[in-house]
Amino acid sequence: MEKKLADDFPVDWEEDQYVTRREFFKFMTLASGGLAVGSAALAGYAALPRGQRHFDRAVVAAAADVPVAGFLAFTYPRPTDPCILLQPQPGKFVAYSRRCTHLSCPVEYQPDHQRLYCPCHNGAFSQDDGHVLQGPPPRALPQIQIQIEDGFVVATGVKDA
Amino acid sequence: MRSPASFRKRQRSTVFVSLLLFQLVLIILQLWLFISALEGILAHEPGMAIPGAIVSAICLAANTWMLLGLNRTDHEH
Secondary structure (H helix, E strand, C coil), rough: CCHHHHHHHHEEEHHHHHHHHHHHHHHHHHHHHHHHHHHHHHHHHHHHHCCEEEEEEEEEEEEHHHCCCCCCCEEEECCCEEEEEEECEEECCEEEEEEEEEECCCCCEEECEEEECCCCCCEEEECCCCCCCCCCCCHHHHHHEEECCCCCCEEEEEECC | CCHHHHHHHHHHHHHHHHHHHHHHHHHHHHHHHHHHHHHHHCCCCCCHHHHHHHHHHHHHHHHHHHHHHHHHHHHHH
16 A cells, blocks of 8 residues: 555655755745845835825815914814814914824813814823924924915815924 | 765765855845835935845845856856
8 A cells, every 4th residue: 555655656755845955945945035025115115205185175264263372173174084273373373284293182182282282191292393302202293284365264185294 | 985976975975964054154144235225215215225235236146156156167067
């Protein structure tokens, strides 16, 4: 029986599975090529311009509806993207994404401290340009590009930090 | 007493193992660069990606050069 098996399958199992050092070297070189291609793909992705994204224009609110030193919540560009429109000084409007860049908790406006505050982990952002003032957020809040047209605040795009 | 051919064979074997270890070091470096670039991109800090890709390409060139050298040595012997 064993002889017949050996005749039918003449290649020894261990010998069949044996990988020589040179084969291993070739395989590792192939793996090296794969990693190099992957790194090149990441570099290409990183080089894509994505600082500013343009979306459809959307009327946010009448400028008169935003209280001075107050805020108005809205969504842009999608209905699921919460944003906040501020008027820190009369006639000066700024808008930001309302998602904290740490863990996406909604930030709230604190005009007394001139900041946007995240109550989840004590993160805070500047009301002027959204940069991080304190806490764990790793980057500034994305800024919503706005224009004032005929007394209305119009959102035109999103500028990432 | 060993023959000169035997010594040469052992020497080639040692050189081969050294090259293999060096290649492993280069691949671990490439893996580390890849993971670092990926983490950087996910953290919106892509500055590591392009230098990492350049160094990774240099490692690939070194590995390919070693493989070609080994093939050439095999053909010579």
